[in-house]
Amino acid sequence: MNETMMSIYNSRMKRKRRFLLMTCLLAVISIVLMGLMLMLGNTFYPVKDVVSVLLGEDVKGASFAIGTIRLPRMIVGLFAGFAFGAGGYIFQTMLRNPLANPNVIGITAGSSAAAVFCIIVLHASNALVSIASVVGGLLTAIVIFILSKGSSFSIGRLILIGIGIQAMLNAFISYLMVIGNTHDLPSAMRWLSGSLNGAKMENLYPLIIAVLICTPIVLFLASRLEILELGELAATSLGVAPNKTRLVLLLSSVLMIALATAAAGPIAFVAFLAGPIAKKIVGVGFSNIVPAGLIGVILVLAADLIGQFAFDTRYPVGVITGIIGAPYLIYLLIRINRKGDL
Amino acid sequence: MKPTHTFRAEQITAGYDNKTILQDVSVTIPSNKMSIIIGANGCGKSTLLKTMARLITPTSGQVTLDGQAIQKMPPKQLAKILGLLPQSPIVPEGITVADLVGRGRFPHHSFLKGWSKKDYEAVAEAMEMMNITEFADCHIDELSGGQRQRVWIAMALAQQTDILFLDEPTTYLDITYQVEILDLLTDLNRKYGTTIIMVLHDINLSARYADYIFALHEGKLVAEGPPSDIITNSLIKDIFALNCMVIEDPVSNSPSIVPIGRHHNQIDNIAVKTKSS
Numbered sequence: 013m014n015e016t017m018m019s020i021y022n023s024r025m026k027r028k029r030r031f032l033l034m035t036c037l038l039a040v041i042s043i044v045l046m047g048l049m050l051m052l053g054n055t056f057y058p059v060k061d062v063v064s065v066l067l068g069e070d071v072k073g074a075s076f077a078i079g080t081i082r083l084p085r086m087i088v089g090l091f092a093g094f095a096f097g098a099g100g101y102i103f104q105t106m107l108r109n110p111l112a113n114p115n116v117i118g119i120t121a122g123s124s125a126a127a128v129f130c131i132i133v134l135h136a137s138n139a140l141v142s143i144a145s146v147v148g149g150l151l152t153a154i155v156i157f158i159l160s161k162g163s164s165f166s167i168g169r170l171i172l173i174g175i176g177i178q179a180m181l182n183a184f185i186s187y188l189m190v191i192g193n194t195h196d197l198p199s200a201m202r203w204l205s206g207s208l209n210g211a212k213m214e215n216l217y218p219l220i221i222a223v224l225i226c227t228p229i230v231l232f233l234a235s236r237l238e239i240l241e242l243g244e245l246a247a248t249s250l251g252v253a254p255n256k257t258r259l260v261l262l263l264s265s266v267l268m269i270a271l272a273t274a275a276a277g278p279i280a281f282v283a284f285l286a287g288p289i290a291k292k293i294v295g296v297g298f299s300n301i302v303p304a305g306l307i308g309v310i311l312v313l314a315a316d317l318i319g320q321f322a323f324d325t326r327y328p329v330g331v332i333t334g335i336i337g338a339p340y341l342i343y344l345l346i347r348i349n350r351k352g353d354l
Numbered sequence: 355m356k357p358t359h360t361f362r363a364e365q366i367t368a369g370y371d372n373k374t375i376l377q378d379v380s381v382t383i384p385s386n387k388m389s390i391i392i393g394a395n396g397c398g399k400s401t402l403l404k405t406m407a408r409l410i411t412p413t414s415g416q417v418t419l420d421g422q423a424i425q426k427m428p429p430k431q432l433a434k435i436l437g438l439l440p441q442s443p444i445v446p447e448g449i450t451v452a453d454l455v456g457r458g459r460f461p462h463h464s465f466l467k468g469w470s471k472k473d474y475e476a477v478a479e480a481m482e483m484m485n486i487t488e489f490a491d492c493h494i495d496e497l498s499g500g501q502r503q504r505v506w507i508a509m510a511l512a513q514q515t516d517i518l519f520l521d522e523p524t525t526y527l528d529i530t531y532q533v534e535i536l537d538l539l540t541d542l543n544r545k546y547g548t549t550i551i552m553v554l555h556d557i558n559l560s561a562r563y564a565d566y567i568f569a570l571h572e573g574k575l576v577a578e579g580p581p582s583d584i585i586t587n588s589l590i591k592d593i594f595a596l597n598c599m600v601i602e603d604p605v606s607n608s609p610s611i612v613p614i615g616r617h618h619n620q621i622d623n624i625a626v627k628t629k630s631s
Contacts, residue, residue, distance in 0.1 A: 017475060
């Protein structure tokens with residue numbers, strides 16, 4: 013082993029250690045937040061009670077509060093957070109631009125609009141709502157890609173078209189809210205910015221199954237995603253089939269994101285923030301799909317806890333993530349504007 | 355030494371969308387040699403390179419490697435034999451030089467298997483060869499154009515292919531770096547016997563460094579052979595519509611062209627000067 017090899021080996025190991033350490037840390041924080049989600053509420057239950065309930069023992073009062081209300085809320089936060097974080101990171105990496113994520117280019121809005129349409133106009137069943145939200149998300153993605161194709165594909169144009177489509181879809185959702193009429197403000201918030209309120213276990217299975225199936229698929233493709241980042245030509249010459257890889261990654265992430273949206277609404281800016289935060293914390297060089305997913309979990313659970321307990325009024329999770337995310341969006345736009353390319 | 359391959363384009367026609375750029379071109383790439391494709395802008399040299407590197411599927415004809423059509427070979431398998439340095443590769447944000455060079459090892463990795471000693475060896479060797487070891491932990495955006503180009507070539511070297519394509523590797527570089535890059539590629543060819551095929555704009559540098567030249571004009575192959583056999587003023591007139599004199603490059607004895615323009619055409623004087631000196 014010569015000197016160059018040693019130094020390459022050492023700095024790679026250093027980055028790998030940081031990657032593993034930070035990923036573990038993020039996992040620990042996620043678990044702590046999951047615990048807090050179960051412990052906190054109108055009544056505080058200590059760890060002992062929570063564990064007993066989870067083990068299936070009957071604890072007076074706690075069994076109902078934790079099993080029926082807090083556990084589904086925590087589960088939807090966990091899976092939706094992971095889906096948004098990982099899916100958002102995949103979009104941003106695949107399209108090589110932090111703005112190119114499901115929140116900004118309207119894919120979550122597409123899922124939302126389809127779900128709201130089914131609920132308010134068709135009074136459809138939960139299963140149909142899930143299917144519609146996936147179809148809505150996919151259709152929005154396809155429409156954006158087709159419209160931005162034109163004579164030459166540009167990611168800048170894709171983002172601008174996506175922002176336009178998102179505005180249209182949000183207007184459509186608002187319109188449905190108005191004609192729906194019976195819906196009160198909190199449930200309207202759910203479809204505009206996302207909320208974990210009123211989560212029921214039986215509605216969560218599509219999301220849970222999608223995340224459990226899609227995560228291994230995208231992890232299998234993680235190294236290919238890194239190669240795709242070098243551009244189409246370099247990827248092909250390194251033995252990655254760009255179109256096939258992109259299609260599978262796109263389908264998996266849209267599936268996860270759409271079902272997360274169907275379950276919790278388009279929790280604002282989580283898909284947008286998770287990737288860049290993960291990059292800052294764990295660094296570049298290893299696939300950040302899992303760290304981004306964990307950041308998504310942390311953002312959603314922490315924002316939900318803040319929304320529930322930090323103020324006199326209870327705010328849905330999306331309002332809190334929106335407050336964090338909007339300034340970052342502005343910062344990014346200013347920075348990109350300075351660099352001169354979208 | 356790298357093994358010998360029979361690498362051919364057989365009557366390929368190719369282009370973008372509905373526009374045909376390359377028409378019925380057949381070439382056999384000399385194995386373990388350095389070949390350069392020359393021609394005017396838009397003549398199809400880049401298209402030929404990309405078609406041979408399987409980045410473009412020809413509309414008719416086929417590219418074969420040792421008798422097998424490359425489009426039918428498994429992509430990762432092919433990536434161990436055929437490498438390409440694209441004209442303008444994209445730099446992922448925040449990546450270090452060593453990491454980027456390491457991505458060239460992708461075709462040699464299998465799922466879940468981490469880096470082996472061989473990977474570190476290949477990356478170190480490629481970086482040493484391109485003189486970029488001191489930048490190992492730098493970010494790409496901190497480097498100059500010439501340094502960056504060396505990083506990209508190092509990535510292609512780490513791939514350790516038998517055949518390496520380069521699409522205008524010296525564009526936008528100062529003359530110093532142009533010569534440096536071409537020298538490094540010659541080292542690579544001589545040391546390992548890597549077959550190199552590149553597109554180059556500079557005819558004089560092409561004539562100096564190439565073992566073999568392919569000249570394209572309007573999508574057709576018009577001449578091929580060692581530079582000293584094919585670089586003549588009539589060929590240059592045909593493919594570039596330019597009058598020129600061909601003289602001997604005093605440094606390398608290869609042919610070298612001196613363009614004649616409307617304001618500079620004292621051919622007789624030059625001829626006299628060359629004779630008397």
